[in-house]
Amino acid sequence: MKRLWLTAALGGVLILGTVAFVGGQGEQDAGAAAPATTVEAASQPIQFPHNTHAGQFQIDCQYCHFSAERSVDAGIPPVESCMGCHRVVPGRNNPEEVAKVVEHYNAGTPIPWRRIYKVSDHVRFPHLRHVNAGVDCQTCHGQVQEMGVLETVAPEARDLKMGWCISCHVEQNASRDCTVCHY
Ligand code: HEC
Ligand code: HEC
Ligand code: HEC
Ligand code: HEC
Ligand code: HEC
Numbered sequence: 001m002k003r004l005w006l007t008a009a010l011g012g013v014l015i016l017g018t019v020a021f022v023g024g025q026g027e028q029d030a031g032a033a034a035p036a037t038t039v040e041a042a043s044q045p046i047q048f049p050h051n052t053h054a055g056q057f058q059i060d061c062q063y064c065h066f067s068a069e070r071s072v073d074a075g076i077p078p079v080e081s082c083m084g085c086h087r088v089v090p091g092r093n094n095p096e097e098v099a100k101v102v103e104h105y106n107a108g109t110p111i112p113w114r115r116i117y118k119v120s121d122h123v124r125f126p127h128l129r130h131v132n133a134g135v136d137c138q139t140c141h142g143q144v145q146e147m148g149v150l151e152t153v154a155p156e157a158r159d160l161k162m163g164w165c166i167s168c169h170v171e172q173n174a175s176r177d178c179t180v181c182h183y
Contacts, residue, residue: 045112047097047149054145061137061144069131072124079104079111116150117141119160122183133172 053059062068067075082101091098104111119125130140137144144150162181169176 044114044149046100047094049149050144050147065137068127068137070128072126072128074127076113117160123181124183125160125181133174135168135172 053064054061064077064081065074066077067073079101083105086098086101089098101111131137165181166176168174
């Protein structure tokens with residue numbers, strides 16, 4: 001099934017290849033040929049401010065996104081890791097948002113965060129390979145430590161299109177083999 005997709009896709013190599021190598025601005029132009037991965041302006045169940053945590057209080061990204069350097073997925077923190085602090089930090093500005101965190105913890109229900117960055121099912125993106133090669137989170141996700149609630153900045157976030165992946169792979173001499181990214 002996956003292989004069939006790739007075989008069918010090979011027909012489009014020429015066109016895509018041209019678009020992908022347009023250059024630094026490639027990710028803009030690639031849009032027409034390769035539909036973007038979704039960067040949804042989703043509404044989150046709790047207004048979680050990245051700037052407060054990763055900026056003001058300088059909590060390391062990987063304290064929460066704990067599996068970025070050893071797994072394909074960066075990981076979203078379970079409600080238990082929020083409670084490490086919010087058992088004692090009620091929140092001075094938005095205590096009602098922190099109260100929702102406590103409610104989920106007490107009820108034993110996970111917070112239903114909505115996914116923002118997602119590549120299509122036929123694409124493989126391994127966080128560990130990038131993080132271990134020294135590519136900063138910010139190179140791909142922007143200055144998250146300065147961002148408030150992510151949904152409000154998601155539209156400005158970089159689209160995850162093939163031309164963008166390829167431009168950097170060319171620059172950094174990483175693989176451009178179709179099969180490393182496509183199933
Ligand atoms: C290492 C400690 C720490 C962890 C872990 C932590 N927080 Fe916080 N959080 C804080 C601090 C400190 C504030 C700022 C509180 C203040 O200024 O009164 C805050 C603020 C907040 C706020 C805004 C409330 C306000 O009044 O500013 C929300 C919502 C929130 N946190 C949710 C979460 C969620 C959800 C998690 C887990 C994914 C989490 N926090 C994990 C320390 C933490
Ligand atoms: C205190 C915990 C905490 C810290 C520290 C933290 N994050 Fe997050 N992050 C979260 C939570 C909770 C979510 C899910 C809610 C949301 O999307 O805002 C999230 C979502 C994200 C997403 C979007 C995921 C998706 O749905 O596609 C990205 C990207 C991200 N964080 C990057 C970072 C980066 C980069 C840093 C460091 C500069 C960082 N985070 C620091 C808790 C944290
Ligand atoms: C080379 C670009 C790149 C780098 C570097 C990168 N990411 Fe990502 N990130 C992505 C892409 C692409 C996705 C969507 C992946 C998917 O759908 O499988 C994503 C998805 C995510 C998500 C969504 C949930 C998950 O579990 O994957 C979080 C959270 C996240 N990244 C956080 C981080 C953090 C924190 C760092 C730094 C430690 C980081 N990313 C480094 C490109 C990157
Ligand atoms: C900012 C630069 C950058 C961007 C953007 C980037 N990558 Fe990479 N990628 C790298 C580097 C550097 C490596 C090599 C890591 C190594 O040598 O272990 C790599 C390695 C990989 C690998 C492993 C290749 C192998 O040889 O096994 C895959 C798969 C991959 N990237 C997929 C993607 C996808 C999919 C995207 C876009 C959604 C993307 N990358 C965007 C820099 C980037
Ligand atoms: C560095 C990673 C990477 C490499 C190498 C790569 N691609 Fe892609 N490709 C992507 C990403 C990311 C997308 C956008 C997927 C999406 O829409 O979410 C994509 C999209 C596509 C699409 C459009 C599919 C659609 O969703 O309509 C085709 C066709 C395609 N790639 C074929 C190829 C072929 C053929 C090669 C080899 C010449 C190749 N790709 C190499 C990452 C890569």
